[in-house]
Amino acid sequence: MIRAVAFDIGETLISDDRGWGAWADWLGVHRHTLSALVGAVVAQGRDNADALRLVRPGINVEAERVAMERAGRGECLEESDLYPDVRPALAALRRAGVRVVVAGNQTVRAGELLRALDLPVDAVATSGEWGVAKPAEAFFMRIIELAQVPAGEVLYVGDHPQNDVLPAARAGLRTAHLRRGPLGHLWADSEDAQAADARVTSLTDLVDVVHSL
Incomplete structure (x- = not known):
């Protein structure tokens, strides 16, 4: 029961469209590019955050998230x-x-x-x-x-x-x-x-x- x-x-x-779109805009790549990379790394059994690391090697994801918040471009959910x-x-x-x-x-x-x-x-x-x-x-x-x-x-x-x-x-x-x-x-x-x-x-x-x- x-x-x-x-x-x-x-x-x-x-x-997740809004979230990944925000990341693409922040990192300066086309949204389709990041979307395709997310699909690729996930299909390989990797963490989806690896897509961000492919766009910007060495990125500190949490630090960038904080920077996005400070810039008024942080998480949004409607x-x-x-x-x-x-x-x-x-x-x-x-x-x-x-x-x-x-x-x-x-x-x-x-x-x-x-x-x-x-x-x-x-x-x-x-x-x-x-x-x-x-x-x-x-x-x-x-x-x-x-x-x-x-x-x-x-x-x-x-x-x-x-x-x-x-x-x-x-x-x-x-x-x-x-x-x-x-x-x-x-x-x-x-x-x-x-x-x-x-x-x-x-x-x-x-x-x-x-x-x-």
């Missing part, structure tokens, strides 16, 4: 960055009596911006706030605490099989792979994605998934 659903953030709830199915799906899950939480690999600032959107969720947390990131087991232990139910009663939803599906399952959570965004599509038919308890193309499918598990 699923009593809580936990959501990844990037390319699950929000589009209603238009949410995928259209997000609010309806979250609200439907809560009406079904399910605890809904959000936890992904994002900065402290991203957590503040998400809370400002006043989503119909019970809690929001980020790796920057916790000091631990996916795919570390400790991250998923924190999710279980946030969900306030046993691990086997938590469904973790994300687009990244290696960062979401597999480590969540190892931590004892149930999993749903979302075919969304570059990574969700790239690995949709992989063995790792197929290992998920459910595979969905829209968050609105999750009420049925919760009832079936």
Whole structure:
């Protein structure tokens, strides 16, 4: 029985277009160039921040992020960055009596911006706030605490099989792979994605998934 659903953030709830576009503008390269590099490094199993290092070798990503903030070009998150199915799906899950939480690999600032959107969720947390990131087991232990139910009663939803599906399952959570965004599509038919308890193309499918598990 699923009593809580936990959501990844990037390319699950929000589009990453704005964020990567801001980085491309800051580094002075075409947005398509950086987008292609992100896809390439991820397909190679590397950290997506390696795309920034290819554009500017030796870059200190965190220092540049601080510089962007000081220049008034820091992180921004608006209603238009949410995928259209997000609010309806979250609200439907809560009406079904399910605890809904959000936890992904994002900065402290991203957590503040998400809370400002006043989503119909019970809690929001980020790796920057916790000091631990996916795919570390400790991250998923924190999710279980946030969900306030046993691990086997938590469904973790994300687009990244290696960062979401597999480590969540190892931590004892149930999993749903979302075919969304570059990574969700790239690995949709992989063995790792197929290992998920459910595979969905829209968050609105999750009420049925919760009832079936």
